[in-house]
Amino acid sequence: MAMAMAILSFFLCLLITTAAADWNILNQRTKSGLKISLKNYCEGWRLNVELHNIQYFQVVPEECVSYIGKYVSSTQYRVDSERTIEECVVYLTKACALKGDGTDAWVFDIDDTLISTVPYYKKNQYGGKKLNLTDLEAWMSKANAPVLAHTLRLFNLLKARGVDIILISARRENIRSATIENLVQVGYHGWTNLILRSAEDEKKGVAKYKADARRRLVNEGYYIWGNVGDQYSSIVGSPNGRRTFKLPNPMYYVS
Amino acid sequence: MAMAMAILSFFLCLLITTAAADWNILNQRTKSGLKISLKNYCEGWRLNVELHNIQYFQVVPEECVSYIGKYVSSTQYRVDSERTIEECVVYLTKACALKGDGTDAWVFDIDDTLISTVPYYKKNQYGGKKLNLTDLEAWMSKANAPVLAHTLRLFNLLKARGVDIILISARRENIRSATIENLVQVGYHGWTNLILRSAEDEKKGVAKYKADARRRLVNEGYYIWGNVGDQYSSIVGSPNGRRTFKLPNPMYYVS
Numbered sequence: 275m276a277m278a279m280a281i282l283s284f285f286l287c288l289l290i291t292t293a294a295a296d297w298n299i300l301n302q303r304t305k306s307g308l309k310i311s312l313k314n315y316c317e318g319w320r321l322n323v324e325l326h327n328i329q330y331f332q333v334v335p336e337e338c339v340s341y342i343g344k345y346v347s348s349t350q351y352r353v354d355s356e357r358t359i360e361e362c363v364v365y366l367t368k369a370c371a372l373k374g375d376g377t378d379a380w381v382f383d384i385d386d387t388l389i390s391t392v393p394y395y396k397k398n399q400y401g402g403k404k405l406n407l408t409d410l411e412a413w414m415s416k417a418n419a420p421v422l423a424h425t426l427r428l429f430n431l432l433k434a435r436g437v438d439i440i441l442i443s444a445r446r447e448n449i450r451s452a453t454i455e456n457l458v459q460v461g462y463h464g465w466t467n468l469i470l471r472s473a474e475d476e477k478k479g480v481a482k483y484k485a486d487a488r489r490r491l492v493n494e495g496y497y498i499w500g501n502v503g504d505q506y507s508s509i510v511g512s513p514n515g516r517r518t519f520k521l522p523n524p525m526y527y528v529s
Numbered sequence: 530m531a532m533a534m535a536i537l538s539f540f541l542c543l544l545i546t547t548a549a550a551d552w553n554i555l556n557q558r559t560k561s562g563l564k565i566s567l568k569n570y571c572e573g574w575r576l577n578v579e580l581h582n583i584q585y586f587q588v589v590p591e592e593c594v595s596y597i598g599k600y601v602s603s604t605q606y607r608v609d610s611e612r613t614i615e616e617c618v619v620y621l622t623k624a625c626a627l628k629g630d631g632t633d634a635w636v637f638d639i640d641d642t643l644i645s646t647v648p649y650y651k652k653n654q655y656g657g658k659k660l661n662l663t664d665l666e667a668w669m670s671k672a673n674a675p676v677l678a679h680t681l682r683l684f685n686l687l688k689a690r691g692v693d694i695i696l697i698s699a700r701r702e703n704i705r706s707a708t709i710e711n712l713v714q715v716g717y718h719g720w721t722n723l724i725l726r727s728a729e730d731e732k733k734g735v736a737k738y739k740a741d742a743r744r745r746l747v748n749e750g751y752y753i754w755g756n757v758g759d760q761y762s763s764i765v766g767s768p769n770g771r772r773t774f775k776l777p778n779p780m781y782y783v784s
Contacts (some may be wrong), residue, residue, distance in 0.1 A: 304607075304608060304611050304615075306682075310604060314605055315608065317605060317609070318605070318608040318609045318611070318612040319612065321576075321579065321609045322616060324576065324579060324580055325613065325775045325777070326775070327775060328612075328616055349569055350569055352559075352563055353559060353565050353569045353570065353572070354573045356559050356561055356563065356573070357559075357573040357574065357577045357582070357583075358577055358580065358582050360559075360560060361577060361583055424561055427561075519580075519582050520580045520581070520582060522576060522580070
């Protein structure tokens with residue numbers, strides 16, 4: 275009987291908590307007085323992150339953790355990402371007169387561009403918890419990040435067309451071998467250069483480090499046709515490539 | 530009886546058509562074979578427009594006209610837009626050490642930034658119909674475009690802080706007086722300069738025309754703290770301002 279009471283009161287408590295949460299949600303308003311749902315709020319947050327209007331955020335707002343978790347686990351996230359890569363393919367096949375002389379290059383970021391960190395963030399409140407680099411690198415060292423299959427198809431198409439593929443990542447040199455192992459295991463091979471951050475590079479911001487790396491490529495004679503990343507720090511700053519493509523990622527911000 | 534039969538067959542036909550449409554929708558797949566709904570498809574299209582991965586589109590895809598119409602008429606579109614402007618306010622009040630010497634400037638686009646063209650596009654398939662400039666200018670000449678209230682608040686905040694407001698629009702000189710009338714009627718007044726396109730400007734693309742106009746402002750001694758528009762052609766190209774903000778707009782693309 276006591277057990278039954280306990281179970282009953284647990285569910286009653288759950289009911290009240292949920293109702294309270296709903297009440298809050300239904301009474302949420304924007305600064306202009308517009309009545310909105312929590313989903314409206316979080317969707318507005320996410321879109322403005324993608325538009326680069328919201329910058330330098332350190333964590334996903336606590337109230338949007340569940341929404342962001344749902345999004346990055348959804349068909350919609352896959353559709354959005356596949357469409358980004360589809361646009362790369364259209365651009366590559368219709369608008370790039372490749373030179374074919376060994377100077378054609380394409381730049382990729384790694385995390386959430388070639389392979390997915392969603393399994394890591396799933397265990398870390400989908401970005402709702404402040405980044406712990408030691409913890410993240412421990413996860414990366416396991417070399418278990420799953421493939422983003424749409425990007426692998428673009429990667430292989432570029433290889434088939436003779437374009438040199440350069441990977442520029444904010445990952446540090448200390449996890450180079452795990453990074454290579456992970457990439458090869460999920461199907462990536464045949465890239466030309468894998469650029470990771472040295473101790474020296476860590477002193478500058480990621481955007482500067484990546485732009486400097488691209489500058490070296492251009493100085494070596496490369497022509498960067500395309501540049502794909504999930505962070506603005508992968509695609510801003512000169513030279514950034516003839517065209518840049520931004521994959522969706524509402525879980526974290528790298529500046 | 531014949532009338533009843535006609536009505537019945539009309540509704541039967543409607544039923545079949547709808548079912549067929551649903552069937553198509555439910556069986557839609559991305560290139561990777563992922564089964565998606567029409568909403569998934571259109572949402573992916575819209576996000577990639579906002580990410581600037583999809584460029585130079587002339588019309589909204591026919592199958593997404595209804596979805597885009599719903600979006601720009603929705604609370605979500607207002608929430609998304611209000612959040613963009615809210616980020617401008619945060620930036621202005623927390624991160625701008627205004628000089629106060631008459632050189633502080635802020636740049637705005639007009640259409641779908643200060644005032645809304647949604648009523649026009651509502652009558653033109655929400656961007657699903659190719660642009661007819663004569664028709665659009667006839668509508669603009671009526672000076673009936675409604676205010677975007679969130680932007681008006683930012684506009685007034687900038688005025689109160691003594692920032693010079695410069696409007697740079699792709700509208701042509703021939704609708705200058707209607708443009709002023711419309712802006713004043715909905716509450717905008719006290720801007721410093723309204724820059725519209727001359728016949729000479731029309732020869733260059735909009736992005737180049739706007740960047741040239743900003744270059745002249747900088748040469749005159751202005752410091753552009755912020756630059757807000759709903760099109761990438763308003764915010765790309767040097768000088769673009771210390772920070773740029775992109776409002777959502779999936780109805781059309783100005784290059």
